[in-house]
Each structure stands twice: as structure tokens, then as C-alpha cells.
Amino acid sequence: xxxxxxxxxxxxxxxxxxxxxxxxxxxxxxxxxxxxxxxxxxxxxxxxxxxxxxxxxxxxxxxxxxxxxxxxxxxxxxxxxxxxxxxxxxxxxxxxxxxxxxxxxxxxxxxxxxxxxxxxxxxxxxxxxxxxxxxxxxxxxxxxxxxxxxxxxxxxxxxxxxxxxxxxxxxxxxxxxxxxxxxxxxxxxxxxxxxxxxxxxxxxxxxxxxxxxxxxxxxxxxxxxxxxxxxxxxxxxxxxxxxxxxxxxxxxxxxxxxxxxxxxxxxxxxxxxxxxxxxxxxxxxxxxxxxxxxxxxxxxxxxxxxxxxxxxxxxxxxxxxxxxx
Amino acid sequence: xxxxxxxxxxxxxxxxxxxxxxxxxxxxxxxxxxxxxxxxxxxxxxxxxxxxxxxxxxxxxxxxxxxxxxxxxxxxxxxxxxxxxxxxxxxxxx
Ligand SMILES: [Fe+2]
Ligand SMILES: [Fe+2]
Numbered sequence: 461x462x463x464x465x466x467x468x469x470x471x472x473x474x475x476x477x478x479x480x481x482x483x484x485x486x487x488x489x490x491x492x493x494x495x496x497x498x499x500x501x502x503x504x505x506x507x508x509x510x511x512x513x514x515x516x517x518x519x520x521x522x523x524x525x526x527x528x529x530x531x532x533x534x535x536x537x538x539x540x541x542x543x544x545x546x547x548x549x550x551x552x553x554x555x556x557x558x559x560x561x562x563x564x565x566x567x568x569x570x571x572x573x574x575x576x577x578x579x580x581x582x583x584x585x586x587x588x589x590x591x592x593x594x595x596x597x598x599x600x601x602x603x604x605x606x607x608x609x610x611x612x613x614x615x616x617x618x619x620x621x622x623x624x625x626x627x628x629x630x631x632x633x634x635x636x637x638x639x640x641x642x643x644x645x646x647x648x649x650x651x652x653x654x655x656x657x658x659x660x661x662x663x664x665x666x667x668x669x670x671x672x673x674x675x676x677x678x679x680x681x682x683x684x685x686x687x688x689x690x691x692x693x694x695x696x697x698x699x700x701x702x703x704x705x706x707x708x709x710x711x712x713x714x715x716x717x718x719x720x721x722x723x724x725x726x727x728x729x730x731x732x733x734x735x736x737x738x739x740x741x742x743x744x745x746x747x748x749x750x751x752x753x754x755x756x757x758x759x760x761x762x763x764x765x766x767x768x769x770x771x772x773x774x775x776x777x778x779x780x781x782x783x784x785x
Numbered sequence: 786x787x788x789x790x791x792x793x794x795x796x797x798x799x800x801x802x803x804x805x806x807x808x809x810x811x812x813x814x815x816x817x818x819x820x821x822x823x824x825x826x827x828x829x830x831x832x833x834x835x836x837x838x839x840x841x842x843x844x845x846x847x848x849x850x851x852x853x854x855x856x857x858x859x860x861x862x863x864x865x866x867x868x869x870x871x872x873x874x875x876x877x878x879x
Contacts, residue, residue, distance in 0.1 A: 495849045541829075548826050555810045558792070564812060565789050620809070628830075767814075768788050774815035 462515035462579045462603055464670040464742070468504040468678040485686055490616040493559035501685055506560050507576070508687060509618055513553035514571045514578040518752050520546045522586040523595060531589060538635050539592065545632065549625050556617040572757055580738060581668050583746030584661070590643050594657035596636015598665040598703065604629045605699045606669070609689035637706065644710040651711070658707065659715045663733040669696040671735055701727045791840060793819040795827055798835040805837050
């Protein structure tokens with residue numbers, strides 16, 4: 461998922477207030493920004509929504525990499541629209557986080573300083589056009605798995621942002637699968653490219669859900685607050701069960717010799733990704749971490765004169781208007 | 786100084802004949818840019834026929850902690866609802 465390993469904050473507040481708050485959540489009520497909430501709830505949400513927003517924004521980079529090299533004008537227009545949607549998702553989520561008392565600039569600076577993270581998946585490169593298919597199919601597919609239940613999250617602005625995002629996501633996954641179908645039905649070379657993309661993106665996609673958290677205290681608190689709806693393992697299992705038949709339809713092989721149907725549990729048994737690789741990527745040592753952060757830093761620095769210029773222009777016009785009245 | 790663009794609340798009329806509805810917020814340097822950004826952020830799929838933008842700072846909201854007393858007057862007046870009155874069936878539709 462887009463927010464991995466979000467630590468929940470311990471809360472030390474009036475037990476009576478906490479119980480009343482929990483009762484509201486249990487009754488399915490939405491919590492709105494100006495209402496009382498435990499500090500831990502606020503801080504955990506800022507961290508989670510912020511990380512989610514950063515992922516949407518950084519996630520534009522691996523796909524943006526292929527906009528100018530899309531194989532047809534139609535594919536280019538589609539990819540451009542998809543990447544533009546991701547910018548929109550980032551903006552919805554930043555606004556939701558800002559209702560909790562953090563500013564947009566603070567969030568951006570926390571990303572740039574490395575204090576806040578984004579999803580590990582965007583630290584992998586998109587080497588060729590088949591990767592764009594694999595990203596839409598697998599990465600957006602995994603994101604949807606996580607985002608659909610979050611529409612029911614207890615924090616009103618987060619829930620509303622997720623509802624908007626989910627409406628737009630299925631286009632993303634379908635355009636990716638459509639690319640994979642074209643490639644898989646193409647020449648042997650094209651099919652080999654599709655298989656290679658699946659081979660490289662399979663385990664990083666499984667990592668998106670984060671390591672197993674069924675015994676984690678943080679996770680239990682977040683679930684009680686309905687900030688988190690399912691465990692990481694539940695979501696990963698659902699993702700595998702949904703994706704395997706889709707790969708079969710393409711005539712592609714999931715790169716996991718241990719993959720097998722388990723009749724008893726009604727799902728697939730599959731291999732865990734290499735978690736040591738995941739922790740390295742989270743620490744900043746993935747194949748593209750440095751490149752991604754450089755691109756964000758450059759955009760921030762080089763956009764400064766523009767942001768300031770428009771503010772100066774707006775102030776001048778407002779002053780002129782007052783003078784004329 | 787903090788050069789952050791101010792926050793605007795965005796309202797969109799989805800279809801002719803409907804009210805504008807709050808859809809979210811965004812940052813923009815001025816009203817004109819706020820409308821343009823709102824077009825890009827909130828109407829990428831034909832979601833609207835009209836956009837209003839309002840500086841967030843200009844909105845006065847009722848306080849959540851006074852929800853009870855504020856809305857109490859309407860709570861206690863059940864006779865405002867038509868179902869409060871029993872009208873015999875013989876009278877016909879009313
Ligand atoms: Fe997205
Ligand atoms: Fe997406």
C-alpha cells in the first residue's frame with residue numbers, strides 16, 4: 461500500500477474523552493477536523509495521509525518517464541491523463557492532511573528532508589514500455605486493494621478523498637492491463653518483455669502492503685481507530701488471489717515456483733518477498749531513491765520563483781483594487 | 786515570510802438545475818487561478834458546469850461542540866413533519 465509501516469502514536473489523554481471518541485468510531489460516525497480527537501489519532505493520520513500523498517506525487521515520476529516515448533499518440537494521451545490523475549490524488553490527500561493542522565509546505569519539506577516517506581514501489585525503475593503496463597496493472601491494482609476499504613475510514617476528509625480517488629483508479633489499472641494484453645498477444649519479443657516486466661514488478665508489488673503486521677500494537681491501535689481497515693497480510697492475499705488468474709489470461713507466469721492453490725483456505729499459497737530488500741529500499745538504498753528525491757528537490761527549487769511571483773502579482777492586484785474603490 | 790498560496794474552498798454545480806456542492810479545497814494565489822486549478826483538480830471527468838471558489842478564511846463555521854444547543858430548536862418540533870398528523874384515509878391524498 462501507499463502508506464507502509466506507519467507508526468501509530470501512543471495517546472495519553474482523559475480516559476473518559478477517549479472512550480467517548482472510541483464509541484463514536486465504533487458507531488460508524490465520521491470524525492471531522494474541528495472536533496475533539498486524541499493527539500495520537502491526529503499525529504498518526506498526518507503521518508499516514510502525508511505518506512500517501514507523497515506516494516501519489518513521487519509515483520508520477522516512473523510513469524512520467526515514458527510519456528514522451530509512448531508508442532502511439534493515443535497511448536501518450538492516456539498515460540498523460542493517468543499521470544495527471546495521480547497529481548490530483550496527491551492534492552486531495554495533502555488537503556485532507558492539512559485539515560489536521562499541518563501546512564502544505566511543512567509536508568513538502570518533511571518529504572524533501574527524508575523525515576517523511578513515500579511508498580517503496582516508486583524506487584524501482586521503469587526500463588521499457590512493458591513496465592508501464594505492469595505498473596498500471598500491478599501497482600495501481602495493489603493500491604486499489606488498499607484504498608477501497610479506506611473509503612470507510614473514520615476521518616471524514618480522508619474518507620472523502622479516498623472515495624474520489626477510487627472512482628478514478630480503475631481506469632488506471634485497466635489501461636495498464638490493456639498494455640499488457642497488447643504486449644502478451646504481440647510478437648514473441650513483445651511477450652518476453654511483458655513477462656520480464658511481471659518478473660521485476662511482482663515482488664516489489666507484494667512489498668507495497670508492508671511486512672506482516674498481524675501481531676503489531678501500532679496496527680491494532682490504527683485498526684481500532686479505523687485508520688487501517690485490514691491487516692497487511694489480508695490485503696496481500698487478496699491481491700495475489702485476484703492477480704494470478706489475470707496473469708494466466710495473459711499467458712504469463714508469476715515468478716514464484718511455490719505458488720499453488722490452497723483449497724482449504726480458498727486462496728493461493730505464495731512466497732514472501734525478500735524483506736531485507738524492502739528495508740534497504742525504505743532506508744534509501746533502492747535503485748532509484750536518490751533520483752526520485754533529486755527530481756522532487758529540483759521541482760521544488762526551480763518552482764520557487766514562480767510560486768513567489770504569482771503571490772506578488774496577486775498582492776499587487778489586490779492593492780490596486782482597494783486603491784480604486 | 787511564508788509564501789504559501791492561500792487555501793480556497795471549491796464548490797461545483799454538477800448539472801444544470803442543481804445546487805453548487807462543496808467538493809474540496811486547494812491552494813491558489815488568487816481567485817482567478819483558483820478557478821483554473823479547480824477545473825484541473827476537480828472536473829477532469831465532466832463533473833461540473835459551474836465553479837465557485839471562496840477563500841477558506843472567509844468561511845464562518847458553526848462550532849461542533851455547540852451542535853446540541855444549536856440544533857435543539859428543530860429537534861423538539863416534530864409537528865413540522867407531515868407524518869405528525871393522522872389524516873383519515875377517506876379524505877384522500879393530502
Ligand atoms: Fe493514485
Ligand atoms: Fe493510480
